[in-house]
Amino acid sequence: MAISGLAIGLVSVSARASELDLCTPVNAPIVTTYFVEGCTSPFGVCTEGEIPSGVLAGTTRFGVVGIEPGDSPELLLYAGVLVITTSSGDVTIHDRGVLNAADGGFFEFDEIVDGTRAFTDVTGLLFSQGVSTPTGFEGTISGQICGGPPGGPVLD
Numbered sequence: 127m128a129i130s131g132l133a134i135g136l137v138s139v140s141a142r143a144s145e146l147d148l149c150t151p152v153n154a155p156i157v158t159t160y161f162v163e164g165c166t167s168p169f170g171v172c173t174e175g176e177i178p179s180g181v182l183a184g185t186t187r188f189g190v191v192g193i194e195p196g197d198s199p200e201l202l203l204y205a206g207v208l209v210i211t212t213s214s215g216d217v218t219i220h221d222r223g224v225l226n227a228a229d230g231g232f233f234e235f236d237e238i239v240d241g242t243r244a245f246t247d248v249t250g251l252l253f254s255q256g257v258s259t260p261t262g263f264e265g266t267i268s269g270q271i272c273g274g275p276p277g278g279p280v281l282d
Contacts, residue, residue: 149272152252154180158188159262167206169193173262177210181271184212200228208236215243217271219252230258238271248274 158175165172167189175186192205201224208219218241223234236252238245248271256265 148274149250149270150181151268151270152180152182152250153268154178154182154266155264156186156254156256156267157262157264158186165189167191171204175262177267181214182210182212182217182267184210186210196224200226202227212245215241215245217241217245217248221254223254225258232256232258232263232265236267236269241274244274245271246274248272 154177156175156177158173161172161174162170169190171190171193173186173188175188177183177186186208188206188208190204190206194203195201196203203222203224205220205222208221210217210219218239219236220239221234221236223232225232233255234253236254238248238250238252241248250269250271252267252269252271254265254267256263
């Protein structure tokens with residue numbers, strides 16, 4: 127009887143902890159192209175694109191909001207706002223990255239700061255890396271999205 131009570135108590139605590147810590151992994155390709163018309167970046171650098179799979183499958187729109195030189199001449203530090211529009215809602219991300227002008231490689235930290243519908247109240251840290259192309263960027267976006275509405279995000 128005591129073991130049954132302990133098992134029920136552990137399942138109950140475990141269920142509550144998993145509800146609080148519900149996270150959904152992200153690992154998907156991302157491909158973007160530059161656009162000019164409708165670009166709101168004060169630096170005139172905007173992209174739009176697609177994430178074709180996973181919980182963030184949808185379209186992307188990015189604008190640079192800050193640029194500064196890096197520690198060496200080939201490095202460019204940037205900050206921007208990325209909005210991902212999915213069939214489940216929108217996710218707004220603030221990102222900070224480094225672009226290597228010598229080889230075209232980039233790496234960025236993407237912090238989720240806002241969301242709508244299924245992404246209301248989610249948090250998370252994502253990472254994006256890849257290379258620049260003549261028309262935009264291609265790479266991967268990965269990390270996790272946590273929290274959301276009661277019962278966790280319904281994303282697929």
